Amino acid sequence: SNEEIKNLVDQEIGLIDPRIYSDQDLYEIELERVFARSWLLLGHEGHIPKAGDYITTYMAEDPVIVVRQKDGSIKVFLNQCRHRGMRIERSDFGNAKSFTCTYHGWAYDTAGNLVNVPFEKEAFCDKKEGDCGFDKADWGPLQARVDTYKGLIFANWDEEAPDLLTYLSDATPYMDVMLDRTEAGTEVISGMQKTVIPCNWKFAAEQFCSDMYHAGTMSHLAGVLSSLPPDVDLSQVKLPSTGNQFRAKWGGHGTGWFNDDFALLQAIMGPKVVDYWTKGPAAERAQSRLGQKLPADRMVAQHMTIFPTCSFLPGINTVRTWHPRGPHEVEVWSFIVVDADAPEEIKEEYRRKNIFTFNQGGTYEQDDGENWVEVQRGLRGHKARSQPLCAQMGAGVPNKNNPEFPGKTSYVYSEEAARGMYHHWARMMSEPSWETLRP
Ligand code: FES
Structure with missing residues (x-):
């Protein structure tokens, strides 16, 4: 029943029924109620x-x-x-x-x-x-x-769904950090990269929506450490600990970032891209365009998902759609964007660095895929599917809202945005009419 579907996610407490990642019947409902009604x-x-x-x-x-x-x-x-x-x-x-x-x-x-x-x-x-x-x-x-938003093409089957701008809700200032740095907009610097990962699409979408925790703790440490210059004293390397997360007021969109600590971006993209992103005329121009809305110059290694399956990493500039292929598989279709008026040398550097990091063979993409595949494999087990998963980080702790940034924000290591994503997913799955769903 719709009530049973809604109860698969408890966003107040932060509990997730693992069957949402593995159940074929739920997947068929997803195709109809989530994917045929979303941008x-x-x-x-x-x-x-x-x-x-x-x-x-x-x-x-x-x-x-x-x-x-x-x-x-x-x-x-x-x-x-x-x-x-x-x-x-x-x-x-x-x-x-x-x-x-x-x-x-x-x-x-x-x-x-x-x-x-x-x-x-x-x-x-x-x-x-x-x-x-x-x-x-x-x-x-x-x-x-x-419809399009600053170069990105979206489509929706549902005539009753809200228009794209309404659908994007209060998430647009955070999209602009990548898409609106210059009046020239962005251009694509590669074709479409395609790969298959045997995991549910929600693991990928949720991570880009809400999970800076994996980047600041374990998953990408090997990649980060191996990127550092040989003379760095590893005992002095500190995990990033400042930053924020944003949960859209409607729609299940979310993003997160570190504040001021450029070490992670440096490790992923190298000095040329970091200098372009943070110093010089292009960075100043970006800040003058974006600064009215948010201090984009403080945001580092941002991740973002526009519900359900549009994800991207401003600064790294990989953009992808997670095309679902049943409950157990996702096709990742990704491309790279860059400021259209960036120097050719910078465009080339974005292309090269993405190949090394967030690409089929890229080190960071492999880190992520390995986690999602292992989780999915575990969900074949009857008992593993019966144990609720914890999405409680940041629930019930003192508010760490950062007023420098618009909308509802919390501490960077939080699952607030994940709870928002699953809350919206559960509503779309269980509320067949836009009368109750629309913002
Ligand atoms: Fe397209 Fe016959 S012409 S299926």
Whole structure:
């Protein structure tokens, strides 16, 4: 029942029923109530700059085509031929004047209108003149709502859902730390990187939403220590201990960061990127744009999730969608953004450093994936699935809100944002109407 689903998460106490990560029936409900009603990240405008440019991707398990129109707008439609269900377009990306199904040759224009059916007259309309029961206008693929936020392309199947800006709630100032540093905006500096991790999508989304704890304690220590110059006295290396976390007032979005301590970013991205991010004219310009909203120059190694599956790391600048593939698997589709007017040397450094760190073969990506896979493997066990998991960090402790930052903030080592994410997940899973769900 909806009540039972809602009770899988107790956000007040901070308890999570592990079946939310492993149960096939819950996953089917997720597809319908979470993924078919949320704004999902599909890519960057830079992936499709010209009319006819397209990428094929997914909205959860649903294949879609994202295509630039002649008027500069973007359309997103189901990549499913209305004839017998074949994919309309099979390549990953390209430029097209139309899309022709490879099964029987139905052709669609880039707006998703069915424009040609082989032997249409003979096979579908061989009736009296003017009495054909088949109308191509009835057989276009399902269209999604599309909107962008500062270069990122989102789509939503649900006509009743709030518009994108309302959906993003009070999280936008924190997105801007990466997306709005310059009036030139951001550009993509690589194609789409794709990999599969055998774990539930929520482990990944939650970590980027709420979990600085793993970075400041254990998971990435080997990567950090191995990145330090050889003359550093390891006994003097201190774990970062200052910073904050933000929980959106609605929508399950969250972010966290360290304050002023650039050692972690230095270890991940090296001195060139840290200098670009923190010193010089580009950093000053960024601060003058962002400083009205928040002290972005103090924020280090930020992580962020826009519910449910859009995650990114400002400063490192990897952006990804966690496409669910059943309760036990996720496809990670990631790309890198950088200030569009950054020097070429800096763009190249972002590309190189991401390959070494947050990429399929990257050290930090491996650290994260290893944790999620091990947790998922454990959940095969009957007893392991019956023990509630603890998300209590920061619940019931004195308020550590930092008034320098907008919205509801807490200490960096907290699970407040995770509780917000699961609270919103449980509401979406158990409240079928936007009448009760909308902000
Ligand atoms: Fe596409 Fe038949 S399935 S033309």
